């Protein structure tokens with residue numbers, strides 16, 4: 286947070302901070318996952334952000350495409366030197382996944398670094414898919430930035446359906462090499478971040494052929510450019526995929542191979558090997574372990590969704606405390622827009638969702654670590670549950686986050702539409718997360734496979750894994766008795782999920798009994814399967830969020846416990862009101878109870894109102910990270926809007942050359 290002097294702070298924001306009745310730092314500790322984590326994050330931020338070389342004289346968005354890319358590469362190099370020389374010193378390899386690193390990256394890049402995928406996927410894939418010997422070879426080079434990598438899985442023709450990828454890697458035992466080939470236009474690798482112009486290496490996911498047999502997709506490390514000249518090697522065609530909605534400095538690229546050879550050792554061999562003579566040896570105990578990087582990234586994306594939403598909420602809440610508009614009571618001053626209950630309705634759910642996703646994300650991360658520990662011992666039993674869990678949580682968290690960031694923009698009126706508010710860029714960045722690393726619908730359908738199986742197990746009285754254990758109680762198929770206590774609401778959300786899952790299972794059974802194939806019955810049920818999966822995910826978030834709030838506030842001050850519980854209750858009540866149709870169907874809720882719930886929601890908005898600015902201050906974003914004229918700590922909104930406007934290249938001269946070239950000739954009839 287860049288606090289400046291108190292004298293500089295907008296008077297309305299100053300008053301808001303005086304109203305706050307809880308200890309902000311305690312909430313920051315909860316959000317970060319503990320005091321030690323907050324201190325480490327702040328240390329990383331201090332070290333990284335004291336280096337001024339990152340500062341843009343002209344706002345990124347005012348540069349042309351090539352200038353923006355060059356500037357992003359410049360800043361990436363400055364930043365990676367900081368990561369290498371300073372941050373890794375503080376925390377070792379752990380720094381790479383640390384919130385401190387993630388946050389400071391945003392101070393350097395309003396859009397995205399072309400190195401993001403190097404750290405976000407290339408390095409994690411080396412860690413997850415290489416043998417220890419391969420790691421010893423590749424990891425130091427990658428961490429030292431001697432090589433820069435991308436992750437090229439998606440092709441022009443296929444992204445979702447990985448088994449349908451067309452790129453081939455055919456083993457040639459005579460030379461002990463793999464021959465990479467892109468047989469069709471649609472086999473062109475497409476989308477990989479950092480690939481277009483930046484990376485000199487790339488992880489390529491290709492269909493492995495050896496001894497004339499296809500063994501499915503496997504990952505390979507492929508040098509694509511000369512380390513000195515940066516020219517693509519013969520047999521490699523690489524470039525940028527063209528201008529996109531966001532990610533324009535991320536250097537998303539395409540890649541084609543023409544019978545391009547790499548050494549046998551460049552196959553990532555942790556889960557499967559090809560011996561010198563071409564014999565294929567499967568090492569992994571689970572079919573889908575080569576999809577490991579995707580699971581890892583999906584897990585991290587839940588906290589990423591929380592982080593970005595917290596930024597948007599900070600911007601919109603601070604702005605709403607400064608902005609005054611309309612005159613609901615004649616003769617009285619214009620109120621702060623934050624005083625309008627409709628504005629509170631738009632914004633407090635954003636703060637609560639950021640908390641819900643962050644705490645659920647931390648819980649998911651611990652689950653992920655536990656599954657990894659099991660897998661290191663050779664036990665892959667909990668992988669299907671992790672896949673189901675990470676798939677739906679990735680889908681719902683990214684989708685909610687994008688929708689609510691857009692809601693924050695709406696909440697800021699016209700000024701929210703300014704790029705200098707940072708809300709449009711934030712939205713264009715986050716909305717991509719709903720698609721990449723597994724599309725929303727596709728991932729919810731993955732979870733649905735797990736849920737339908739779990740339902741069948743529940744019906745036959747088998748023991749269920751923890752995240753679906755609630756199905757055992759629901760197998761009785763009676764409406765759950767509604768109660769607006771927190772436990773009561775969670776039970777009702779679970780009943781909704783269970784009811785929907787049961788309806789899907791019954792529909793599939795009904796269709797197959799009447800002669801429809803299982804595949805067609807599944808397809809005919811997918812609209813409801815997606816809804817069931819989302820309901821399951823929502824119930825899980827509600828449960829995890831409430832459980833974590835109770836656990837983490839047990840040793841906190843009373844005021845922190847109260848405000849954290851108010852927010853969590855708001856989240857539950859909000860979703861109960863959003864899903865009243867479902868509750869009417871699967872619980873005993875009636876009209877008077879719905880009216881009571883609406884009142885409770887409105888009371889919660891009023892209770893949270895005095896703490897709203899304190900709550901966003903607790904996210905503890907430095908101004909450099911927020912990049913927002915509307916959201917800075919001091920609330921000097923109008924001054925900043927004017928300062929940024931004056932930086933526009935269109936304000937460099939009072940008359941543009943186009944006037945002389947076109948407008949005047951037009952007016953004089955000479956064009």
Ligand SMILES: CCCCCCCCCC/C=C\CCCCCCCC(=O)SCCNC(=O)CCNC(=O)[C@H](O)C(C)(C)COP(=O)(O)OP(=O)(O)OC[C@H]1O[C@@H](n2cnc3c(N)ncnc32)[C@H](O)[C@@H]1OP(=O)(O)O
Pocket residue numbers: 361364365368386387390398400401402404405406436438439444445446447448478573576577579580582585589668669672721722723724727731734735
């Ligand atoms: C210096 C500057 C620094 C700046 C630093 C900043 C650092 C910032 C960090 C920021 C954080 C993150 C950045 C990340 C950015 C990422 C960018 C995006 C990258 C990508 O998008 S990469 C491409 C991702 N692609 C996908 O996700 C594709 C989605 N498709 C699939 O996952 C699969 O194909 C599928 C949809 C799951 C279907 O697969 P398949 O056909 O093989 O499977 P079936 O449907 O037949 O199911 C079979 C069976 O397998 C189970 N299963 C499927 N997947 C998995 C799995 N992953 N794990 C375990 N099990 C799995 C499935 O459930 C079935 O089981 P069942 O038969 O039902 O028992």
Ligand SMILES: Cc1cc2nc3c(=O)[nH]c(=O)nc-3n(C[C@H](O)[C@H](O)[C@H](O)COP(=O)(O)OP(=O)(O)OC[C@H]3O[C@@H](n4cnc5c(N)ncnc54)[C@H](O)[C@@H]3O)c2cc1C
Pocket residue numbers: 402436437438439442443444445446475476477478532537717720721722723724725726727730
């Ligand atoms: C900004 C960005 C960065 C990216 N970075 C990378 C990267 O670094 N490396 C990389 O390899 N890839 C990357 N990708 C690609 C990304 O992973 C894919 O776009 C994503 O997995 C979705 O696949 P698709 O584009 O093929 O969509 P499609 O699968 O074609 O989806 C189109 C529509 O069809 C629907 N659909 C598809 N299959 C089914 C089904 N079975 N059932 C029901 N509906 C279905 C989807 O729900 C969606 O609505 C990136 C994408 C973006 C946008």
